[in-house]
Amino acid sequence: MGTEILLGQIINTNAAWLAVRLAEMGINLYRQQTVGDNLGRLTLAVQESLQRAHIVILTGGLGPTDDDLTREGVAAALGLTLEEDADQRQWLLERFAGRMTANNLKQAFKPQGATILPNPHGTACGYALETEGRWLFMLPGPPWEMEAMFNNHVATTLKEHFDLTTHLYHRTLHFIGIGESTLETELLDILRNQQDPSMALYAKTGEIELRLTTRAVTYEEARRHMAPTEEEVLKRLSSHVYGFDDDNLFSTVASLLVEQELTLALAESCTGGLIASSFTDIPGSSAYFYGGWVSYSNAMKIRELGVAPELLQRHGAVSAACVAAMAEGARQRSGAQWALAASGVAGPGGGTPEKPVGLVYHALATPNEIRIIRNTYSQDRLRNKSRAAKQAAYLLWLTLQGLPVPENLRVEVELP
Amino acid sequence: MGTEILLGQIINTNAAWLAVRLAEMGINLYRQQTVGDNLGRLTLAVQESLQRAHIVILTGGLGPTDDDLTREGVAAALGLTLEEDADQRQWLLERFAGRMTANNLKQAFKPQGATILPNPHGTACGYALETEGRWLFMLPGPPWEMEAMFNNHVATTLKEHFDLTTHLYHRTLHFIGIGESTLETELLDILRNQQDPSMALYAKTGEIELRLTTRAVTYEEARRHMAPTEEEVLKRLSSHVYGFDDDNLFSTVASLLVEQELTLALAESCTGGLIASSFTDIPGSSAYFYGGWVSYSNAMKIRELGVAPELLQRHGAVSAACVAAMAEGARQRSGAQWALAASGVAGPGGGTPEKPVGLVYHALATPNEIRIIRNTYSQDRLRNKSRAAKQAAYLLWLTLQGLPVPENLRVEVELP
DSSP: OHHHHHTTSSOOHHHHHHHHHHHHTTOOOOEEEEEOSOHHHHHHHHHHHHHHOSEEEEESOOSSSTTOOHHHHHHHHHTOOEEEOHHHHHHHHHHHTTOOOGGGGGGGEEETTOEEEOOTTSSOOEEEEEETTEEEEEEOSSHHHHHHHIIIIIHHHHHHHSOOOOEEEEEEEEEOSSOHHHHHHHTHHHHHHOOSSEEEEEEETTEEEEEEEEEESSHHHHHHHHHHHHHHHHHHHGGGEEEETTOOHHHHHHHHHHHTTOOEEEEESTTTTHHHHHHHTSTTGGGTEEEEEEOOSHHHHHHHHOOOHHHHHHHOSSSHHHHHHHHHHHHHHHOOSEEEEEEEOOSSSOOOSSSOTTEEEEEEEOSSOEEEEEEEOOSOHHHHHHHHHHHHHHHHHHHHTTOOOOTTTEEOOOOO | OHHHHHTTSSOOHHHHHHHHHHHHTTOOOOEEEEEOSOHHHHHHHHHHHHHHOSEEEEESOOSSSTTOOHHHHHHHHHTOOEEEOHHHHHHHHHHHTTOOOGGGGGGGEEETTOEEEOOTTSSOOEEEEEETTEEEEEEOSSHHHHHHHIIIIIHHHHHHHSOOOOEEEEEEEEEOSSOHHHHHHHTHHHHHHOOSSEEEEEEETTEEEEEEEEEESSHHHHHHHHHHHHHHHHHHHGGGEEEETTOOHHHHHHHHHHHTTOOEEEEESTTTTHHHHHHHTSTTGGGTEEEEEEOOSHHHHHHHHOOOHHHHHHHOSSSHHHHHHHHHHHHHHHOOSEEEEEEEOOSSSOOOSSSOTTEEEEEEEOSSOEEEEEEEOOSOHHHHHHHHHHHHHHHHHHHHTTOOOOTTTBOOOOOO
């Protein structure tokens, strides 16, 4: 893996994930480094790291192939031999059940004295090794395997052997429908003068996060510490805060739909199924999601959603009238209480002076009304799709909260 | 910047960008490391790096604040003083035009003997420094400033002082429908004995990449050099190679559909719109994609796709019979020549002993036949969705290539 990172072929996301987790645990991370799949350089890096740090964590290089050298590098750095672990060998034989190549048996070997860390998500086990009061961990490279092994084994071992009484705690507020510079201006006095909790803004596609951070012994203590700041932010901007911590926009909307016993259908044109896919990413979506149409062609809009051909001829598929008709058609056909439609120009082609790339209409049809919004994004196709999917969830969220549609987005049309 | 990276607050994208550029220039990158905003650790890291490498590139830490310590760390590592640069001071004074704080003047200082690299995009200039035939560059942290300075100054200096007539070139082969260890076994003799071009396998979700790399003066020379190896791989495994270099599975299938003048519709259950979204991520999808249904509920399958209620009752929604009916229904309703359907258990809930989480059926209906495949994935909801979307494209690709469905995936059912 090291070589792939050094060639720029993959981004080292494991480094960032581990950095966050170690900070949370109150462990100071002093160095990160990447070396290639080269035994000499790897061995040297392990030796240097063990001289400097109490804890060394290696990721990657535990696979079955010849350039997976982490086991060998650690053994060389510490002057240990590699020995076969009978249990691990047995586990591998069972797991591969005959489809095993000779290479895979390499994964049954460990540096002498190491403890095997099981990997339920893959074939590469990890290893923990204590040497003169210092701890060295070898974890697999695939992020989900590495993360699970860190959480299930490494964190526990570290807590047993090091004094980790204070931790960093975060509180994240998720904002929607407000720009980064407006948000910063609204909070400037707090952002400038605040030391603890520390605060930072992060712009994501179509939304913004505000993260508060403080150090404390327990989560409750940290929350008490952060509460006055959080309350002040909410006092100023609550109509833009859709959630906290691990919430995301689609999961928040999904929970509100379930709470309010509403059902949803979708009619997507320019988003091409992305809104449906985002809702169905969240477990339990069948509780409220009836399904949807990806009505990419005009023929699908007419035949399957009942959009009038004259309407398409007069207003075009990218129009307030068309999304309104798509939403109402989807609502009636699906039997869901609410239906949401999106139509726009995703790009890079298909734009005109009147309907440029990035123009997107959304409509939400409920039994009482049809709410329509218009946005113009100015990014590439994938980001335009992504922002349009977020904006669909935003329109649902506003309506579920009983909030009005902001003036600058609202479109009023005469409905037939 | 170092501290922000070590706390996991920002991802070190500069490292990946530099890795790619250095590889392109034919410079071997042996180590990347990150240290925090700490003078002692920074000084040590600079000393160690200069002992190991001909070229050391530092990014970040050139701003005006107290924790910007790169100038100081380099000076300390090399035993140099910091001296004020009169031109840089003048430039800063003009640029800030009165709005300057005392801190900003820090940016007029440079390690003795360093050459200033101008920064048209920000206030932090960079520095180049030669010491005993080794080169050290200090570049600003913001990516666009760093990238411009590398391209405009660092690359030129390196080409002047090092022999960089050869570059690394890559050739990537994309494999589908074959596991990593089977692929490795098939190519083991080449992988083991081959030095140039070098070869490496990378497993991605639902597919595998083989990357050949060689060093040459021109792209044509590199391609000639790699051709015999590429041909040997294709001779053994061409029925699994769907594309090269920047191809992806969905763009490859899209091109084949357009070439063969075919049109496509989709009927998705467990993938929840992801297949449609993946095809519509690629510009120009309206040329072949009519649209689709996300028939998440049984009611949608019955009403919109014409799946018989008795069929659902007898076989369930996750069954070969159901996907076949969904595909044929989508084909007839949409008017597209081909239609593809997917139905399965995405998880985490909804699994049974007979139909576990990860079981997915796909059907492709064409005017002549209905091809059905069955897979069982063993990952979380998002990865199961992602693999099922890839597998849908695989079934299309096989059929577009006139290839049979592999035995281990094929399902035969009596169609009504």
